[in-house]
Amino acid sequence: MKKVALSALAAAMISGVASADALTLYSDPKTGQVYTTPGEGRVEMGDFVSAKEVDMQLRDIESKGSEYQDKMSKYVNVKSKAKSLEFSGTHYLGFTTAEPETKSSTKGRSSGFEMRRNYVQVKAYFNDKDYARVTLDTTKELASSPGVDAGEEQKTSQGGGYADVFVKYAYLYLDKVLPYTGVEMGIVHRPWIDYEEHNAWHYRSFNKVALEEKATATEAGVDLVNSADFGVNFKTKTDMFSSEIGIFNGEGYHADKVAANQENDSRLSVEWRLTGHLIGSGEKIGKNDRTKDTYLNISTMGLVSHNHKDNNASIGDSSEYDRTFYGVHAVYNQPAFLIAAQYVKAEDDVRLATGTDSEYDLFSINAEIRPFTDWTIIGRYDDYKKESKTAAGVKTVSYEGTKKIAALAYKYNKNVSFIGTAKFVDEENSVGIDNGNSKDVYMLTTELKW
Numbered sequence: 001m002k003k004v005a006l007s008a009l010a011a012a013m014i015s016g017v018a019s020a021d022a023l024t025l026y027s028d029p030k031t032g033q034v035y036t037t038p039g040e041g042r043v044e045m046g047d048f049v050s051a052k053e054v055d056m057q058l059r060d061i062e063s064k065g066s067e068y069q070d071k072m073s074k075y076v077n078v079k080s081k082a083k084s085l086e087f088s089g090t091h092y093l094g095f096t097t098a099e100p101e102t103k104s105s106t107k108g109r110s111s112g113f114e115m116r117r118n119y120v121q122v123k124a125y126f127n128d129k130d131y132a133r134v135t136l137d138t139t140k141e142l143a144s145s146p147g148v149d150a151g152e153e154q155k156t157s158q159g160g161g162y163a164d165v166f167v168k169y170a171y172l173y174l175d176k177v178l179p180y181t182g183v184e185m186g187i188v189h190r191p192w193i194d195y196e197e198h199n200a201w202h203y204r205s206f207n208k209v210a211l212e213e214k215a216t217a218t219e220a221g222v223d224l225v226n227s228a229d230f231g232v233n234f235k236t237k238t239d240m241f242s243s244e245i246g247i248f249n250g251e252g253y254h255a256d257k258v259a260a261n262q263e264n265d266s267r268l269s270v271e272w273r274l275t276g277h278l279i280g281s282g283e284k285i286g287k288n289d290r291t292k293d294t295y296l297n298i299s300t301m302g303l304v305s306h307n308h309k310d311n312n313a314s315i316g317d318s319s320e321y322d323r324t325f326y327g328v329h330a331v332y333n334q335p336a337f338l339i340a341a342q343y344v345k346a347e348d349d350v351r352l353a354t355g356t357d358s359e360y361d362l363f364s365i366n367a368e369i370r371p372f373t374d375w376t377i378i379g380r381y382d383d384y385k386k387e388s389k390t391a392a393g394v395k396t397v398s399y400e401g402t403k404k405i406a407a408l409a410y411k412y413n414k415n416v417s418f419i420g421t422a423k424f425v426d427e428e429n430s431v432g433i434d435n436g437n438s439k440d441v442y443m444l445t446t447e448l449k450w
Contacts, residue, residue, distance in 0.1 A: 082124035082132075092116040092205035094445040096142045098217050101426075101438035110217065115140045116205060116445075119168065129175035129182075137168040142217050168253060169228055181236040187253050191244035191273040192301045193227040198286035199297060200331040200340035201366055203378060205447045206421045207405060210364035210382050211325075211344060220401055220425045220437040222360050222384050224325055224346050225271070225303060228253040242282035245272040250305040267306035275299040279332075291370060294334040301344075302326045307351070321348045325360070341365040357389045358398065366405075378407040378419075399435050401427030419445040 026035045026042035035042055078085070097111040121135040140163045171186030196209045207213070213221025231248030250269030280288065280295030288295055308323040327344030346360035366380035385400035407421040423441040428434060 080124060082126055084125045086123040086125065088121050088123075089448070089450050090117065090119040090121075091448040092118075092445060093448065094206070094443055096218060096444075097442045098142055099440045100436070101440075102434045102436055107436070110142060112142050114142055121169075130173060132172050133169055134167065135169040136165050138163060138165050166254065178234070178236075180238050181234055184233045184235065187228055187230055188233045188246065188248075189244075190225060190227060190229055190248065191233065191246055191271050192225065195244070195273055195275070195286070195299070196329070197227075199288070199295075199333075200329070200338070201380075202290070202368075203407070203409075203419070206407065206419060206443050206445045207380070207423065210342070210362055210384070211327075213382075215437050218423070218439070218441045218443075220403065220427050220439075221382070222346070222362055222386060224323070224344070224360065224362075226252040226254075229269070231268075237283050237285060239277070239281045239283055241274065241276050242285045243272070243274045246270070250308055269303065269305035269308075271301075271303045271305075273299055273301045288333070290333050290338060291335055296332045297330065299329045300327065301329065303346075308348070320352065321350045321355070321357075323348050327362075335370065337367065337369045339365075339367040359387045359389060359395070361385045374411040376409040376411075378405070378409060378421075380405040397430040399427055399429055399437070401425060401437065415448060415450055417447040419443075419447065421445065 024036075024044060026038050026044055027033065028035070028042055038044070092115075094114050094116060095112070096114055097109070099109045100107055103109075116139060118138040119135055120137075121133065123131045123133045125131045167187060169187050169189070171184045171188045173182060173184050175182040177183050193209055193212055196211075197204055201209050208219065208221075210221060211224045212226055213219045214223035215221075229246075229248035229250065229252050231246055233244055233246035236243045248269045248271065250267075275282065275285070276298045277285070278296040278298065280293065280297070284293070284295075285297075303323065303325045305323040308321055323346065325344055325346035327342055329340070329342035331338065331340035333339075342362075342364050344360070344362040346362075348358040348360075350357055362382070362384045364380070364382045366378070368379070369377045371377065380403070382403040383401075384403075386398040387395045388398050389395045402425075404424045405421065407419055409417055409419040411417045421441075421443040423439075423443070425437065425439050425441070426434075427437040
């Protein structure tokens with residue numbers, strides 16, 4: 001900037017500017033050199049009415065240049081071997097009141113603020129399609145329990161340790177390693193939950209999808225699978241159908257085979273999804289704007305998990321089991337509304353002859369209506385049951401329950417939404433008595449995305 005100022009001053013002096021005659025200056029953007037005559041590559045700087053005004057203009061330019069340099073000195077350069085970096089965040093913040101149906105001296109009404117999810121993410125793109133992704137997460141929900149100590153700092157999915165930062169996803173994505181098919185490798189998406197959350201149930205901010213729910217202070221359900229795991233996931237997209245098939249450890253991103261008889265086990269889990277796109281294109285899966293696009297998807301999903309997760313450290317404990325589930329799902333969306341439904345059947349086969357097998361049935365339906373711009377009315381109904389089955393084939397109900405959810409959402413802007421929710425859970429044991437998981441839950445939620 002000082003060179004430009006001195007150059008301009010020299011040009012003015014050389015031209016003999018000493019009167020009020022107008023002077024037009026020209027500069028070369030590449031070198032910063034200032035001239036009194038036009039020429040190739042020179043840009044007109046403007047007219048100055050006198051040498052005095054030239055001097056005033058130059059002083060002003062130099063002053064602003066120093067100011068600009070001071071501002072620039074507050075920033076740092078970002079260096080990466082990637083072609084580009086993409087940063088984003090998703091945050092679910094809220095206030096919750098939960099009132100259990102059965103109260104005791106240690107279990108009663110509770111209220112408080114929550115950080116239900118706090119995702120911070122970076123993608124490093126090597127080209128337009130291939131990238132590495134890392135997603136960090138923290139969460140602290142109402143009345144979190146301390147979790148299970150397996151000799152280390154490991155916590156369960158309800159654990160209090162979740163106030164710490166942990167890795168939700170960390171994987172490499174390579175596009176079209178097979179025809180129409182890309183692959184994730186690392187801590188990756190499992191096939192079902194990511195699909196449902198981006199196509200049918202968009203409200204992880206106040207309730208998980210039906211397959212993932214477990215007994216907490218604010219939820220109840222069958223807890224059959226979670227959203228991420230260590231492994232590989234092949235993702236295929238075509239116009240008529242899409243699919244995912246993955247091989248995983250089977251324990252999820254926050255669990256492990258901690259039982260003494262499982263520590264060195266080599267059995268893995270296989271999970272898949274196959275979706276037919278009757279209306280809309282499978283190439284847009286997960287990227288549809290549900291306020292503008294129309295689509296109809298029908299899916300099947302399944303899991304075969306050998307020696308499934310077991311947090312009981314007793315050697316030979318009967319909770320060592322193989323899990324399978326199979327299900328069907330359909331979703332129809334148009335700008336005015338969405339409706340989706342699913343049915344899932346699952347089994348846990350205990351690996352010891354003296355153990356007790358389990359069977360699960362789950363039905364869930366959800367809908368949303370958009371009566372006005374930026375306003376959405378949301379409803380959901382779940383019906384689920386777990387039965388225990390002896391070797392002789394005798395079944396008894398471990399628990400059965402229903403869940404009703406009603407919510408109203410307002411989109412404040414493209415980054416922020418506010419949601420009010422009422423949730424009613426009724427869960428009973430084999431003799432029809434509340435098993436401790438029935439509750440009424442009221443939530444105020446802020447969804448923040450950037």
